[in-house]
Amino acid sequence: MSQATEFAKGLEGIVAGETEICCIEQDDLIYRGYDIHDLAENATFEEVSYLLLVGEKPTKAQLKAFADELIGERALPPMVIDLIRNTARLPGAVPMDVLRSAVSVLGHLDEECQDNSPEANLRKSKRLLAKIPTIIGHMQNVIDGRDIVAPNGSLGHAANLLHMMTGRKPTEEETHIIDVSLTLYAEHDYNASTFAARVIAGTLSDMHGAVTGAIAALKGPLHGGANEAAMEMIKEVGARDNVDAFMQRAFTEKRKIMGFGHRVYKNGDHRAPILHALGKAYAQKKGADALKWFEIGERMQAIMMEQKNIHPNVDFPCGMTYFAMGIPVPQYTPIFVAARITGWCAHIMEQHANNRLIRPLSRYTGPAPRKWNA
Numbered sequence: 001m002s003q004a005t006e007f008a009k010g011l012e013g014i015v016a017g018e019t020e021i022c023c024i025e026q027d028d029l030i031y032r033g034y035d036i037h038d039l040a041e042n043a044t045f046e047e048v049s050y051l052l053l054v055g056e057k058p059t060k061a062q063l064k065a066f067a068d069e070l071i072g073e074r075a076l077p078p079m080v081i082d083l084i085r086n087t088a089r090l091p092g093a094v095p096m097d098v099l100r101s102a103v104s105v106l107g108h109l110d111e112e113c114q115d116n117s118p119e120a121n122l123r124k125s126k127r128l129l130a131k132i133p134t135i136i137g138h139m140q141n142v143i144d145g146r147d148i149v150a151p152n153g154s155l156g157h158a159a160n161l162l163h164m165m166t167g168r169k170p171t172e173e174e175t176h177i178i179d180v181s182l183t184l185y186a187e188h189d190y191n192a193s194t195f196a197a198r199v200i201a202g203t204l205s206d207m208h209g210a211v212t213g214a215i216a217a218l219k220g221p222l223h224g225g226a227n228e229a230a231m232e233m234i235k236e237v238g239a240r241d242n243v244d245a246f247m248q249r250a251f252t253e254k255r256k257i258m259g260f261g262h263r264v265y266k267n268g269d270h271r272a273p274i275l276h277a278l279g280k281a282y283a284q285k286k287g288a289d290a291l292k293w294f295e296i297g298e299r300m301q302a303i304m305m306e307q308k309n310i311h312p313n314v315d316f317p318c319g320m321t322y323f324a325m326g327i328p329v330p331q332y333t334p335i336f337v338a339a340r341i342t343g344w345c346a347h348i349m350e351q352h353a354n355n356r357l358i359r360p361l362s363r364y365t366g367p368a369p370r371k372w373n374a
């Protein structure tokens with residue numbers, strides 16, 4: 001007991017470590033010095049990935065080499081394809097679990113799995129970044145009962161992801177929306193999944209293990225799973241005219257409105273308006289059936305602000321945007337993984353480079369000492 005200092009449920013307000021990768025403030029979200037608005041508007045996801053993993057903005061030549069390397073690493077080993085075929089349609093398997101297992105198996109097949117050197121870690125980061133969209137694409141093909149769509153080397157990261165999922169070449173606008181959403185989702189300092197990854201890496205365990213644990217952490221509806229849960233809730237509301245009654249009932253039942261609130265941001269999530277604007281513009285062009293979800297969502301937002309003063313987080317517009325694009329809901333959190341893999345790997349490398357075991361204390365609330373043979 002003597003070492004105990006202070007206790008905060010859920011570690012709220014506790015500074016649990018240092019990082020050079022990301023800074024979250026009420027008024028800013030910054031990746032390695034660059035503001036998120038600047039990155040969303042001016043950088044591609046490949047550039048943001050390079051920035052996060054390597055530490056600096058790439059030159060043209062560095063970017064070309066990086067993008068080529070990713071393209072060269074997209075294909076999956078046959079064992080992982082078999083795993084996807086054998087699990088993706090199991091009644092109890094959800095895409096996040098299949099993705100978690102596939103990443104774990106990639107570890108068995110990666111000859112550098114046990115090598116935690118900075119060089120090997122960077123190479124493994126690139127392999128994971130390249131292969132995760134392929135896992136998602138193949139998984140969706142299996143779920144849809146169609147032939148597997150191979151990666152297309154002439155398409156960039158975002159376009160190739162959509163292409164592999166659907167078999168069709170996406171439009172420029174669809175590619176741009178996915179590309180920006182990947183940038184917005186790429187990094188967020190000591191969020192739950194990144195912290196989980198750092199705890200695992202802090203024992204000097206390996207990158208694939210840390211990423212596998214991070215995927216499990218991201219799956220939960222209080223974290224990354226909120227983009228799927230938010231859209232399921234909007235679907236449950238069903239129509240603009242149902243929103244007011246739905247919200248009052250939810251408040252009475254003390255039901256959480258998914259896609260709202262944030263542990264750190266109290267004046268709104270910087271990423272949400274960026275994605276909302278892109279998604280709504282897309283839905284407007286697509287027509288009433290797509291726009292309807294934004295009309296429901298905007299009324300929900302208005303009521304949350306009026307009655308609870310709680311803002312939407314990025315998962316709320318993500319749900320509506322991906323839905324308007326026709327992406328199956330259970331793939332929203334896996335797509336989040338395709339983005340956050342960059343942040344996780346950057347943090348794992350940072351942890352390994354300056355490690356100390358992460359081991360907090362707990363406050364004991366159990367029975368007083370007693371005798372087994374009393």
Ligand SMILES: CC(C)(COP(=O)(O)OP(=O)(O)OC[C@H]1O[C@@H](n2cnc3c(N)ncnc32)[C@H](O)[C@@H]1OP(=O)(O)O)[C@@H](O)C(=O)NCCC(=O)NCCS
Pocket residue numbers: 010221222223224226255256257258259260261262263264308310313314315
């Ligand atoms: C993100 C989240 C887990 C943060 O949790 P937290 O920092 O522990 O905050 P709390 O859950 O303690 O919420 C504080 C208060 O706001 C309320 N609140 C927070 N988010 C809410 C939501 N989405 N809907 C309704 N009320 C909410 C809580 O009920 C609580 O009210 P109370 O003080 O009257 O009990 C929480 O806002 C949440 O569950 N949101 C929904 C899931 C989600 O969108 N997650 C993605 C996060 S990016």
